[in-house]
Amino acid sequence: MKQQIIVSGIGGQGALFLTRVIAQAAVDLDIPVMTSETHGMAQRGGTVISTIKVGPFASPLIRTGQADVALLLWEDNLGVHRPLVKDDGTLVINAEGAGPGLRIDASGIARKLGNAVLSNLVLLGCAVRHQALFCDQQACAAAIRKLAPARFVEQNLQAFYEGLNG
Amino acid sequence: MSDTAIHLVMGNEAIGDGLLEAGCQVVAAYPGTPSTEIMQSIITAKERAGGPLHLEWSVNEKIAFEVALAASYTGKRSAAIMKQVGLNVAADPFMRTAYLGTVGGMVTVVADDPGPHSSQTEQDTRLFCLQGRVPVLDPSSPAEAKAMIGPAYALSEKYRRNIVLRPTTRISHSRQNVALGAVPVMNRPSSFTPDPGRWCATPAFLPGLHGALNKDLEAISREPEWQPRLTPGDGSRPGTALVASGIVYAHLVDLLDELGLAGTIDLYQVLMPYPLSPTFIERLRADYQRLLILEETYPVIELQLAHPGAVGKQGGAVPRVGELTPDAVHAVLADFLHLAKPRQTGPAQRGQRPSLCPGCPHRAAFYTIKQTFPDGIYPSDIGCYTLGMNLGAVHTVHCMGACISQGAGFYQAYRLDGGDFPTVVVTIGDSTFFHAGIPALINAVLQRARIIVVILDNATTAMTGGQPVPHLGVTAGGQPTTAIAIEPLVRAAGVEFLEVCDPYDSRALTRVLKQADAHIRSDDGSVAVVISRHPCVMDPAAKKIRSPATAIITDECIGCGTCVSEYECPALSLNEEEGRAVIDGDRCIGCGTCVDVCPVQAIEVKELS
Numbered sequence: 001m002k003q004q005i006i007v008s009g010i011g012g013q014g015a016l017f018l019t020r021v022i023a024q025a026a027v028d029l030d031i032p033v034m035t036s037e038t039h040g041m042a043q044r045g046g047t048v049i050s051t052i053k054v055g056p057f058a059s060p061l062i063r064t065g066q067a068d069v070a071l072l073l074w075e076d077n078l079g080v081h082r083p084l085v086k087d088d089g090t091l092v093i094n095a096e097g098a099g100p101g102l103r104i105d106a107s108g109i110a111r112k113l114g115n116a117v118l119s120n121l122v123l124l125g126c127a128v129r130h131q132a133l134f135c136d137q138q139a140c141a142a143a144i145r146k147l148a149p150a151r152f153v154e155q156n157l158q159a160f161y162e163g164l165n166g
Numbered sequence: 167m168s169d170t171a172i173h174l175v176m177g178n179e180a181i182g183d184g185l186l187e188a189g190c191q192v193v194a195a196y197p198g199t200p201s202t203e204i205m206q207s208i209i210t211a212k213e214r215a216g217g218p219l220h221l222e223w224s225v226n227e228k229i230a231f232e233v234a235l236a237a238s239y240t241g242k243r244s245a246a247i248m249k250q251v252g253l254n255v256a257a258d259p260f261m262r263t264a265y266l267g268t269v270g271g272m273v274t275v276v277a278d279d280p281g282p283h284s285s286q287t288e289q290d291t292r293l294f295c296l297q298g299r300v301p302v303l304d305p306s307s308p309a310e311a312k313a314m315i316g317p318a319y320a321l322s323e324k325y326r327r328n329i330v331l332r333p334t335t336r337i338s339h340s341r342q343n344v345a346l347g348a349v350p351v352m353n354r355p356s357s358f359t360p361d362p363g364r365w366c367a368t369p370a371f372l373p374g375l376h377g378a379l380n381k382d383l384e385a386i387s388r389e390p391e392w393q394p395r396l397t398p399g400d401g402s403r404p405g406t407a408l409v410a411s412g413i414v415y416a417h418l419v420d421l422l423d424e425l426g427l428a429g430t431i432d433l434y435q436v437l438m439p440y441p442l443s444p445t446f447i448e449r450l451r452a453d454y455q456r457l458l459i460l461e462e463t464y465p466v467i468e469l470q471l472a473h474p475g476a477v478g479k480q481g482g483a484v485p486r487v488g489e490l491t492p493d494a495v496h497a498v499l500a501d502f503l504h505l506a507k508p509r510q511t512g513p514a515q516r517g518q519r520p521s522l523c524p525g526c527p528h529r530a531a532f533y534t535i536k537q538t539f540p541d542g543i544y545p546s547d548i549g550c551y552t553l554g555m556n557l558g559a560v561h562t563v564h565c566m567g568a569c570i571s572q573g574a575g576f577y578q579a580y581r582l583d584g585g586d587f588p589t590v591v592v593t594i595g596d597s598t599f600f601h602a603g604i605p606a607l608i609n610a611v612l613q614r615a616r617i618i619v620v621i622l623d624n625a626t627t628a629m630t631g632g633q634p635v636p637h638l639g640v641t642a643g644g645q646p647t648t649a650i651a652i653e654p655l656v657r658a659a660g661v662e663f664l665e666v667c668d669p670y671d672s673r674a675l676t677r678v679l680k681q682a683d684a685h686i687r688s689d690d691g692s693v694a695v696v697i698s699r700h701p702c703v704m705d706p707a708a709k710k711i712r713s714p715a716t717a718i719i720t721d722e723c724i725g726c727g728t729c730v731s732e733y734e735c736p737a738l739s740l741n742e743e744e745g746r747a748v749i750d751g752d753r754c755i756g757c758g759t760c761v762d763v764c765p766v767q768a769i770e771v772k773e774l775s
Binding site: 019038076 | 173174176199200283284306307343413415416417420421491492493496508509518519520523552630736752
């Protein structure tokens with residue numbers, strides 16, 4: 001089992017949390033995993049990218065054209081990060097309108113749930129619904145329970161299920 | 167928590183765990199990306215320690231190093247933690263410690279930032295160690311970084327030398343499944359034995375200490391545990407080998423695997439780039455005609471190898487600038503092994519640039535400064551507020567604390583020409599002020615520099631995630647301590663003009679800035695200090711007391727775009743089709759500081775129920 005995933009967004013959108021949830025799912029499934037994250041100045045609303053490599057890898061970074069899946073929280077990043085994804089890789093995009101890839105208005109759904117930041121887990125739910133990831137619904141839900149602060153667990157899970165059920 | 171449990175751990179957390187599990191009891195750090203979370207993770211995990219710990223966010227890296235060093239003198243295991251430019255601040259004690267040595271194990275963790283992702287330089291701490299004659303370890307993964315720490319303390323105690331562990335951003339900010347281990351109870355009562363010939367070494371002692379250092383380095387370079395590791399090839403590429411260290415080794419392993427080349431060529435991983443093993447150097451000379459040396463960021467291994475067939479940074483075959491990403495390694499390897507050229511990647515489109523948060527008090531301060539002194543000179547410094555560049559209110563950013571001295575330098579240069587001088591408005595964060603601003607302020611007053619220093623006080627070290635600052639009166643572990651107020655320090659430095667102002671009140675700040683300008687231009691004017699004080703919008707306490715509000719654009723909007731171009735709040739954008747400004751309700755916090763920016767008063771703040 002080997003899968004290379006990128007999570008693309010802008011600072012403040014919860015890209016790091018989404019990355020951790022996916023990686024935690026791998027840990028719980030007993031699969032080796034490595035991630036790399038953007039911190040510091042670039043986190044101040046700037047374009048950020050995380051990489052996740054699931055399976056026996058040594059390096060956390062992804063080469064051009066090697067990512068199997070891209071989760072995009074910010075549609076405008078498509079031009080920036082598309083080259084990392086395989087030609088036949090899966091794009092899962094937080095977007096209102098039509099266009100390439102699997103698309104869902106994750107921000108709109110998250111806003112209805114009361115917090116735009118939840119778009120990260122709505123997007124995850126969408127990716128799982130389309131079986132784009134190595135992990136299933138149960139593994140993701142367990143990882144969310146483990147990582148979300150106690151008082152936000154239910155709200156986080158709700159966002160995930162909204163994405164999961166489309 | 168069981169001892170063997172596997173956790174998803176960030177490289178910095180793995181290093182923090184490694185320090186605890188090696189029995190380190192005194193840890194001193196100054197926050198800086200990418201090193202910050204090491205200390206943070208020790209603070210979080212401190213309950214795991216069986217014995218007492220002393221953890222501190224020191225006011226700067228020199229002080230952190232000296233605190234850890236003295237703890238080592240008493241026999242305790244200690245650590246000093248910083249980023250690569252932090253080592254410049256600590257350079258003075260660091261260089262001398264190489265000669266004088268340590269007693270209890272001392273590890274200095276210096277996180278490098280090839281790339282650089284959030285730093286002033288891409289300098290290589292391994293080269294600094296070569297210059298300082300300090301052994302340095304170069305891990306290739308979070309798990310390996312952690313595994314190196316126990317043996318690093320053993321090495322430190324065997325030779326009584328400071329040992330540097332040098333992770334890079336891709337180690338520090340990667341996550342990996344890592345097992346937690348037990349934390350030992352060290353039970354080492356502090357015991358300091360005065361040894362003036364060593365701890366106060368005057369020049370008379372130094373040649374002897376230098377000689378002893380050289381002898382130790384020779385022995386350390388031959389330590390079996392730290393010899394380069396060979397993964398042998400199948401002999402299909404005789405006389406050729408790859409040599410790598412740090413994260414580049416990991417990129418290379420994955421790349422060889424993906425290209426189907428794993429196990430076809432001799433591959434060496436260098437664990438300790440300095441001092442480099444002489445037997446390794448001899449072996450490479452005897453056994454190989456061609457070598458590819460992959461290391462970040464400077465040719466530290468390559469220089470020591472001095473191998474006639476080495477291909478690396480010196481000849482330009484390996485890029486000398488920037489991170490050696492897997493793509494960069496791929497291109498270099500393809501050239502070296504005559505493989506098919508990798509697919510050309512077009513110039514990547516630029517993403518969203520970083521910006522001060524919506525509601526950031528610094529933005530309000532910068533805007534007012536710029537409005538008040540449109541022809542001013544604006545030296546600034548290192549922190550979130552560096553992003554004041556986007557607003558045109560930051561003209562220089564050099565290194566921690568340099569802004570006040572630079573501001574003074576600008577003034578002195580203009581003064582030489584006689585006549586009028588531009589208003590120099592220096593901006594410096596509160597954490598930076600304590601770090602290196604105070605001596606610079608004293609100097610500016612002493613030299614009667616007619617400048618305005620605005621201390622942007624948001625009561626936290628915001629850029630690195632909100633570490634406590636001295637005027638909060640809280641230690642690294644959250645315990646109460648003496649709060650060191652900024653105002654008395656400023657007054658004690660001889661500053662005669664000092665005002666405090668909330669930058670959300672732009673009229674008040676404008677008034678204070680004008681008074682400050684009048685002061686610096688008065689007959690016996692000197693430095694004027696304005697403290698621009700408003701809590702960071704990321705501060706949870708500040709968030710809690712904020713009443714929910716959002717800004718709205720009224721029908722008065724003429725779509726001129728002034729608010730977007732002049733104020734650059736991420737919540738504001740211009741819908742060009744509709745010819746009007748738009749406020750993103752998800753991001754706006756309703757601070758209302760943009761209201762005055764609009765030339766036609768089309769922004770209003772609406773309370774949310």
